[in-house]
Amino acid sequence: MTAKRFENKVAIITGSSNGIGRATALLFAEEGAQVTITGRNSERLEETRKLLIENGVPSENINSVIGDITESEVQEKLISSTINSFGKIDILVNNAGALIPDKLGNVGIFQNVQILDDNFNLNVRSVVELTQRAFEYLEASRGEIVNVSSIASGPQGHSAHNYYSISKAAIDQLTRNLALQFIPHGIRVNCVNPGIVSTGFFSALGLNDEQIGLFTESMTSDPSKIPSGEMGKPEEIAKLIAFLADRNSSSYIIGQTITIDGGSTLVMGMLAGNSNLGKS
Ligand code: NDP
Numbered sequence: 001m002t003a004k005r006f007e008n009k010v011a012i013i014t015g016s017s018n019g020i021g022r023a024t025a026l027l028f029a030e031e032g033a034q035v036t037i038t039g040r041n042s043e044r045l046e047e048t049r050k051l052l053i054e055n056g057v058p059s060e061n062i063n064s065v066i067g068d069i070t071e072s073e074v075q076e077k078l079i080s081s082t083i084n085s086f087g088k089i090d091i092l093v094n095n096a097g098a099l100i101p102d103k104l105g106n107v108g109i110f111q112n113v114q115i116l117d118d119n120f121n122l123n124v125r126s127v128v129e130l131t132q133r134a135f136e137y138l139e140a141s142r143g144e145i146v147n148v149s150s151i152a153s154g155p156q157g158h159s160a161h162n163y164y165s166i167s168k169a170a171i172d173q174l175t176r177n178l179a180l181q182f183i184p185h186g187i188r189v190n191c192v193n194p195g196i197v198s199t200g201f202f203s204a205l206g207l208n209d210e211q212i213g214l215f216t217e218s219m220t221s222d223p224s225k226i227p228s229g230e231m232g233k234p235e236e237i238a239k240l241i242a243f244l245a246d247r248n249s250s251s252y253i254i255g256q257t258i259t260i261d262g263g264s265t266l267v268m269g270m271l272a273g274n275s276n277l278g279k280s
Contacts, residue, residue, distance in 0.1 A: 004032030010086040015096030017044040019199025023234035029057040038065040089137035094127040095148040099164040123167035142186035179255025190244040195261025197232035224272035227263030
């Protein structure tokens with residue numbers, strides 16, 4: 001029997017109580033990894049744990065940590081409980097994140113700067129801090145980091161969600177900076193940049209089911225928005241994360257940001273609606 005891809009590997013996957021992180025935890029664990037799963041919502045985190053077990057993952061291969069990743073005690077617990085449970089860390093997937101909106105409805109630069117801090121604390125600062133804490137273990141294992149950014153990071157402007165998009169641009173550059181600093185220590189760092197993916201992202205943003213339905217219809221029916229005509233699935237993003245976390249598959253890829261978006265970022269605004277798009 002051939003060994004599973006992540007046999008004897010230990011992975012921390014942040015934001016695994018939902019969406020992309022949940023799909024990644026399932027894929028890694030099915031492929032043999034011992035996983036630390038985490039999120040604030042204990043019920044959804046338990047759903048992830050049960051999903052893994054239903055799919056044949058032994059319960060002793062799952063370590064659950066409930067908490068807010070922006071808090072240092074939670075970051076510390078993620079590291080210490082992973083070491084206590086599994087003895088090492090091979091892979092860190094920095095996936096937890098959200099577009100934190102201004103509840104007053106202000107957009108772009110007119111959002112309160114507290115919203116800037118909130119987006120950066122979650123999407124950037126927690127990644128920096130967790131990476132600092134994981135470094136010595138990843139160095140010992142010659143490990144891998146995969147960050148989850150977004151196509152909102154650019155190069156196109158994204159002024160409505162200014163603070164979220166600049167937090168994701170920071171993750172792209174952080175990926176490159178870390179990759180250069182860490183590769184002499186044997187640690188590879190890469191990044192995935194998803195387009196629109198069907199996850200809890202939109203309800204976390206405050207949209208109700210009807211609004212999510214309308215948004216999905218508007219995105220998938222217009223080839224200038226998503227040329228492939230489909231929302232991304234979390235499982236598809238998980239497969240790219242797994243590829244980048246697997247040294248046998250991607251050892252020579254260092255510090256790259258890889259877009260996975262059904263073609264959304266290919267469309268140039270001045271050509272959108274052009275008859276060459278779509279079926280005509
Ligand atoms: P989901 O809302 O489905 O999942 C987000 C995950 O992050 C959840 O597990 C959530 O857990 C966790 N999380 C959010 N805030 C915190 C916090 N303060 N502390 C701990 N955990 C937290 O969305 P996605 O799966 O889509 O998001 C995953 C990543 O993908 C994010 O970084 C997002 O920016 C990125 N992305 C998503 C896109 C999309 O269209 N879906 C597009 C581009 C990028 P809990 O709520 O339990 O705390």
